[in-house]
Amino acid sequence: MARYVVKRLIFMIPVLLGVSFLIFVILFLTPGDPVDVILSGQVTEDVREAWRESRGLNDPFFVQYFNFIGGIVLHGDWGSSFVNGQSVTGDIMLRFPNTFLLACLTTVIACVIGILLGVFTAKHQNTWLDTSFSVVGMVGISMPQFWLGLLLLIWFGLNLKWFPVSGFDGPRYWVLPCVALGVQNAAILLRFTRTSVLECIRQDYVRTARAKGQTESVITWHHIVRNALIPIITTVGTLFGGALGTAMILEQVFSINGLGRLMVEAIAMRNYPVVRASVLILAISYSIIYLVLDLLYAAVDPRIKADFEGQSFFGRGRFFAARAKKTGHFPKGGGAHA
Amino acid sequence: MSENILSVRNLTVKYISRETGVCHAVNDVSLDVKKGETIGLVGETGAGKTTIALSILRLLPMPPARIVSGEIYLQGEDLLKMPEGGMRGIRGGRISMIFQDPMTALNPIDRVGDQISEMIKLHLDLNNAQAAGKAAEMLEMVGIPSTRFNDYPHQFSGGMKQRVIIAIALACRPELLLADEPTTALDVTIQAQVLNMMKGLKNELGTSMVLITHDLGVVAETCDRVAVVYAGEIVEIGTADAVFEKKSHPYTVGLFNSLPDITGERKRLLPIAGLMPDPTALPEGCKFSPRCPACGEACTKGPVGLRLESGTHFVRCLKAGQ
Numbered sequence: 001m002a003r004y005v006v007k008r009l010i011f012m013i014p015v016l017l018g019v020s021f022l023i024f025v026i027l028f029l030t031p032g033d034p035v036d037v038i039l040s041g042q043v044t045e046d047v048r049e050a051w052r053e054s055r056g057l058n059d060p061f062f063v064q065y066f067n068f069i070g071g072i073v074l075h076g077d078w079g080s081s082f083v084n085g086q087s088v089t090g091d092i093m094l095r096f097p098n099t100f101l102l103a104c105l106t107t108v109i110a111c112v113i114g115i116l117l118g119v120f121t122a123k124h125q126n127t128w129l130d131t132s133f134s135v136v137g138m139v140g141i142s143m144p145q146f147w148l149g150l151l152l153l154i155w156f157g158l159n160l161k162w163f164p165v166s167g168f169d170g171p172r173y174w175v176l177p178c179v180a181l182g183v184q185n186a187a188i189l190l191r192f193t194r195t196s197v198l199e200c201i202r203q204d205y206v207r208t209a210r211a212k213g214q215t216e217s218v219i220t221w222h223h224i225v226r227n228a229l230i231p232i233i234t235t236v237g238t239l240f241g242g243a244l245g246t247a248m249i250l251e252q253v254f255s256i257n258g259l260g261r262l263m264v265e266a267i268a269m270r271n272y273p274v275v276r277a278s279v280l281i282l283a284i285s286y287s288i289i290y291l292v293l294d295l296l297y298a299a300v301d302p303r304i305k306a307d308f309e310g311q312s313f314f315g316r317g318r319f320f321a322a323r324a325k326k327t328g329h330f331p332k333g334g335g336a337h338a
Numbered sequence: 339m340s341e342n343i344l345s346v347r348n349l350t351v352k353y354i355s356r357e358t359g360v361c362h363a364v365n366d367v368s369l370d371v372k373k374g375e376t377i378g379l380v381g382e383t384g385a386g387k388t389t390i391a392l393s394i395l396r397l398l399p400m401p402p403a404r405i406v407s408g409e410i411y412l413q414g415e416d417l418l419k420m421p422e423g424g425m426r427g428i429r430g431g432r433i434s435m436i437f438q439d440p441m442t443a444l445n446p447i448d449r450v451g452d453q454i455s456e457m458i459k460l461h462l463d464l465n466n467a468q469a470a471g472k473a474a475e476m477l478e479m480v481g482i483p484s485t486r487f488n489d490y491p492h493q494f495s496g497g498m499k500q501r502v503i504i505a506i507a508l509a510c511r512p513e514l515l516l517a518d519e520p521t522t523a524l525d526v527t528i529q530a531q532v533l534n535m536m537k538g539l540k541n542e543l544g545t546s547m548v549l550i551t552h553d554l555g556v557v558a559e560t561c562d563r564v565a566v567v568y569a570g571e572i573v574e575i576g577t578a579d580a581v582f583e584k585k586s587h588p589y590t591v592g593l594f595n596s597l598p599d600i601t602g603e604r605k606r607l608l609p610i611a612g613l614m615p616d617p618t619a620l621p622e623g624c625k626f627s628p629r630c631p632a633c634g635e636a637c638t639k640g641p642v643g644l645r646l647e648s649g650t651h652f653v654r655c656l657k658a659g660q
Contacts, residue, residue, distance in 0.1 A: 204442040213429035
């Protein structure tokens with residue numbers, strides 16, 4: 001298993017290089033000169049040229065790119081903001097925790113509501129309960145996050161004054177944005193959970209458990225839900241990644257100092273170093289999320305675990321196949337069926 | 339020896355769905371299983387054999403299934419009137435079932451040993467360690483080394499999975515074993531092994547067995563009595579010797595004719611013409627009449643009852659013995 005994790009971490013390097021290159025190309029090709037946006041139009045051409053020169057914007061593309069990568073790899077330097085000259089890592093470390101917290105809370109809400117209701121509706125398939133929750137779920141999925149956010153702001157923030165309308169400084173501030181983002185995620189998760197549970201609910205091994213005289217709650221949570229977990233875990237991971245990436249909209253609505261808002265501002269200002277660093281942070285987050293997902297799959301399903309453990313460093317099973325040839329011994333669970 | 343473990347009386351089961359209408363799966367079936375006896379339920383796919391077995395354990399998916407009428411007595415207690423909690427004690431504890439497809443009947447994410455001890459913990463008053471010990475014993479009993487206790491089903495072959503399922507079914511020494519085509523999914527060499535093992539264990543534990551199969555060879559090998567099921571009805575029932583000796587119902591005769599005959603002069607198989615009737619629209623009178631070579635006028639008029647052929651051998655046919 002450790003071998004698999006190391007392998008996945010190493011494979012993250014080309015992925016991140018690719019992402020950094022793409023974002024670099026996109027920003028390079030984006031029309032608009034940072035100088036025009038950041039310096040006011042009053043300065044002379046000399047000043048503008050000196051500003052460009054000092055930030056390396058006159059260098060050829062590849063020189064700029066390798067300076068960027070080299071800075072990160074060799075010095076841990078992610079670049080300096082065009083606007084205030086400060087290192088971008090400071091800005092990001094200030095903003096990212098807010099976005100991360102928002103995504104975490106949202107995902108927890110979505111999991112609790114979505115999975116519980118998903119299992120419940122699947123167990124009551126084709127009853128009025130199932131139908132009514134399906135309708136509620138459709139409404140939840142169809143409602144744009146920003147619009148729900150605005151409605152919540154107006155009702156609970158402005159009219160009822162139960163919760164503050166902007167900022168992210170404590171639990172009372174967290175409620176409205178997390179609900180706005182969580183409702184849609186919960187609705188999506190409800191549908192995935194319901195489908196996945198329904199697929200398992202008629203399986204033979206569930207009937208076997210019933211024939212053993214097992215109680216209904218153990219049948220539901222142990223035999224059915226644990227087998228239905230793989231698609232549910234995938235959805236949770238995707239929703240969590242999505243919450244990180246799309247938080248910018250709700251951060252705008254609720255004036256939260258998050259990574260999303262930082263990115264939006266940086267894009268408007270053509271503040272390239274901040275955009276690049278933010279995108280890279282998101283890319284690293286996604287890579288880690290998907291690694292965690294794969295490890296969770298292995299924890300849930302012994303067949304997947306056996307598959308991971310049977311993998312060689314650079315391909316499926318070749319390592320063990322070669323070893324088995326030498327020693328005449330097949331590792332347990334190496335994918336070979338008895 | 340004559341004590342009835344199980345008595346099914348006039349069992350009628352229907353599957354009711356909006357799309358296909360009412361499907362008459364089991365029609366007025368009565369059946370007795372004596373202590374220590376093996377009774378074979380024979381018939382083609384869709385005849386209602388599995389539905390009968392699932393009704394006994396009340397494991398039919400409801401809806402769409404509905405037990406319309408009948409009683410099922412386990413040593414005098416009517417299972418159909420029992421509360422769900424009481425049924426849980428019966429399932430696995432006093433009646434257990436072996437399912438048709440070993441590939442899907444085990445939970446893929448649980449260790450095989452744990453799947454056996456789950457059953458033991460539910461019905462016997464043992465702690466985890468004792469249950470695990472008993473489960474390991476059961477594994478050895480079905481011929482799997484107990485070192486494989488911690489393996490998962492995907493590490494087992496089909497035959498070994500079926501052995502595990504048999505170990506689960508017999509773990510709590512049930513009075514009655516319902517075996518639903520236990521060897522159909524296995525290849526022929528393994529079939530014989532599994533059948534012999536089941537026979538041996540059954541004798542050792544004194545369990546009665548209802549063996550569902552469409553394999554007449556298996557019936558001849560293992561069953562004391564045999565009931566031939568057609569379109570949800572028992573059309574012929576008697577001791578295996580009597581039925582094999584004197585096949586009386588034209589359907590039973592047809593079943594035997596569609597077996598290869600390696601000693602006789604018959605060179606080709608003789609399949610039964612036609613198909614099983616649509617269970618949503620069963621023919622009036624004898625259900626077999628549309629396919630029956632001996633069908634007469636009276637056969638299509640009214641319902642045909644079981645008639646005593648000889649001793650304990652009953653046939654549902656107006657023409658039998660003529």
